[in-house]
Amino acid sequence: MSGRKIGDVILDLQNISLRFGGVKALTNISFDVREHEIRAIIGPNGAGKSSMLNVINGVYHPQEGRINFHGEERRRMEPHMAAKQGISRTFQNIALFKGMSVLDNVMTGRITKMKANFLEQAIRIGRAGREEIEHRKKVEEVIDFLEIQHIRKTPVGRLPYGLQKRVELARALAAEPTMLLLDEPMAGMNVEEKQDMCRFILDVNDQFGTTIVLIEHDMGVVMDISDRVVVLDYGKKIGDGTPDEVRNNQEVISAYLGVAH
Amino acid sequence: MFYREAGQFKTSYAADQQIFPITQDRVGVLLILAFAFLAVPVLFNEYWLKAILIPFLIFSLAALGLNILTGYAGQLSLGSAAFMAVGAFASYNFMLRIDGMPILLAFALGGLSAALVGIAFGLPSLRIKGFYLAVATLAAQFFIVWALTKFGWFSNYSSSGVISAQEMEILGYKFVTPEAKYLLVLAIVVLLALAAKNMVRSSVGRAWMAVRDMDVAAEVIGIRIMHTKLLAFAVSSFYCGVAGALYAYAYIGTVEPEGFNLDLSFKILFMIIIGGVGSIVGAFLGAAFIVLLPIALDVMVQEWLSGILSPSISSNLQLIVFGGLIIFFLIVEPHGLARLWQIGKEKLRLWPFPH
Structure with missing residues (x-):
């Protein structure tokens, strides 16, 4: 690909828990995002992927956990402040x-x-x-x-x-943005449109050095373009690593990728 | 055939971002302005100026104000008439209580007072939306009219709450004749319309529309929702306030709080619905429709049917036709006359060819 170098950790999430009343959307999740990388979040429906993005850009406020962005511990913040700090996003349903x-x-x-x-x-x-x-x-x-x-x-x-x-x-x-959050950028697209979108995402990452966090269901796409993948299931983290590591993780396979019975 | 932009290439973003990018539009607007400023005061008689054109311009301004709030920022309001009342009574009090207050400054201060009141009554919009917000603005409508009637100070303790607008004087020139009043109103309306157009095509206007179309996404992009909504209330109320001051000073002369009742608010709301929600030209078209059509119908009924029908039937007939026309227009083009106008222009670009 390119001359882009994956740098230091710019976003560090520690022990994030998010509840809506009695519903636990996220439980004790920790992961980090490095500068210039493409980081995918995958998981079955309702695993808490979109909630995770909403936590990152300040739409939801987790009850527990610490968020460190660009070396700064984040206090409670509103979405427009996240925008000022260089986080942009797209939505699952076009907004x-x-x-x-x-x-x-x-x-x-x-x-x-x-x-x-x-x-x-x-x-x-x-x-x-x-x-x-x-x-x-x-x-x-x-x-x-x-x-x-x-x-x-x-x-x-x-x-x-x-x-x-x-x-x-x-x-x-x-x-x-320095960090771009993409919530299912390829949902509902045909193969050609998906290819175009993949190309754009890779070009953005390559030419502007933008760090990308994306949620996607198309496993082919995720494994192809992302540097590291975090896997959620029922609000818990069950896997984290390079596409190859995740693909061979037994827990991930049984929860998400499907297992032969 | 004549209305097409073929051959007009834009070579700079400035040229592309003009208010009227097409030469024919620019010429047309300049001709209309020249006609309105130079020819109208000469050609039209006192009745036309006093009873038709001045109220048309004033209601256009009020509709413009409401369109900023409802059409662009998406906040439904039923309090426009109340904000007009604030503008009228505030201007009156500034003129009354401060010696040597220039009339234009009094209008501006009237508008600013309305803006402050607008912000106060806009606060519920941070929590409630749509129809519920409309009901909350009803509170503004009733409360303001009540307060202006209840507290004599606002009307300088006149017996029935009626105020008589002072004379308008700028640099020693007294605006007494209908021609002079018309030109003053026209100049104010044109300038404020230009300012409104400039706002809606800049980032503040985009912020309003973003909040209207998708407030969650707007916030994530970095728009401060509270600030944006309250600014829309303030600017909108400013426009309504200035319109109210002009209503008192240049049109009616003596006004009472009850003159700014819910009926008037609805009238202004209908203007923007019929004219076109979220369009500057729509405010003018809607005001023209609501102000001119009843008069036109009246004249027509008088001319053609006065011998045939009794006066009571013919005056009711006028209301029936008016209502029917409103329904007809809403069915034909729910986006208002402004959209109809736009479609007409698009068709005209091709005419006389089919493609």
């Missing part, structure tokens, strides 16, 4: 802004980087106008990168599913 064009959706991804206040924007003199153009340039780079130039001005509601997923990735990338 685009349906009434807006592709361009506006992707521009929204840069919102934390825009400094002009609403009065400057209302008058549109000085930096408000300049900012729109500067950020448009960045956004166009992302649009070029993901090959969605032709649909720039189309309202996202009118796009087919596969393209909507790609626009969502574009919106996440527009923030120039």
Whole structure:
């Protein structure tokens, strides 16, 4: 592949437990993510994969455990703060802004980087106008990168599913994240769309050095593109390691990959 | 045939991000503005200016305000008339109690007062959504009208709560004639409409729409939901407040709190529903529809049917036709006149060819 070097641990989760009332979504889970790596989280339905992502970007607040991001112990934080720290994500069910064009959706991804206040924007003199153009340039780079130039001005509601997923990735990338969380980026796609998406994920990782944490059900894809895999089942961690290690882990096989009876 | 952008290539993002990227649109808008500023005061008589065009512009401004809140930020509100009342009574009190207060500053302060009240009544939006929020804004509607009636201070202890707007004077020029009032209202509305358009095409507008379309995703992207919603309430109420001040000063002259009742709030809501939710031009089209159509129907009924039908029947007929037309338009185009306008423009790009 490339010259990317997997670096030090940038996200360290220690003994995370998350409960909703009496339901234990996550129990005592620890794992880490290294800089520039592609880290997959797999597991059967309801294993707590999406909850794990929600813990990472501050949507859920675990009752127990410690989270260390970029060497800083994280206190309770809100999702918009995670965005400021460079964590972006896409959603399992597409969460685009349906009434807006592709361009506006992707521009929204840069919102934390825009400094002009609403009065400057209302008058549109000085930096408000300049900012729109500067950020448009960045956004166009992302649009070029993901090959969605032709649909720039189309309202996202009118796009087919596969393209909507790609626009969502574009919106996440527009923030120039250091860590990208992808929740089932290939769910519901056909083989070609999956190949495209794999290529984009690998390119993002390779060219921008973005650390990627992804949830995916397609085992072929997971084993191909990820550097390390963590396996969850019923909110507990049952395996962690390189794709080969995980594939040969007896517990993982019986819980998830299927075992011959 | 004439309306197409073929050959108009954009070579910079600035050119692509203009309000009207197509040359014909720009020319058209400039012609309309020139007509409105130069020709209308000369061509139209006092009745047209006073009874039709001034209220049309004022309601456009109020509808614009509500459209920012409901159409762009997705927060349903039934309190627009109350925020207009705050603007009207606040401007009145600033004029009354501070010597030498310039009228434009009084309008702006009226708008700001409405914005503050709007923020206060927008606080429930942080917890409740949709219809429930609409009911919470009803509280604003009833409470504000009640407070303005109950506490005499607001109306300078006039016997029935009625205030008489002071004269409008800018740099020694008194705005007395309908032409002058019309031009003043037009200038304010045009400037505020431009500011609204600039906001909705910038990051603040995208934040509003993001919160409207998918608030969880908006938060994850880094949008502060609370800040964004309250800003929408503030800006929207500012627009309604200025509209209310103009309503008192440039249109009615003497207003009472009851004049800003729930009926008026609904009227403004219907304007944006018919005009187009989430569209600047929609606010103007909707206001035109609601203000002009009853008058047009009235004239038509008077002209054609006055000999045939008794006055009571013909006035009811007018209401029936009005209601029927609203239903017709909503069935034909639920996204409002603005969408119809957009479809028309798209068709016009191809005309007279089928493809």
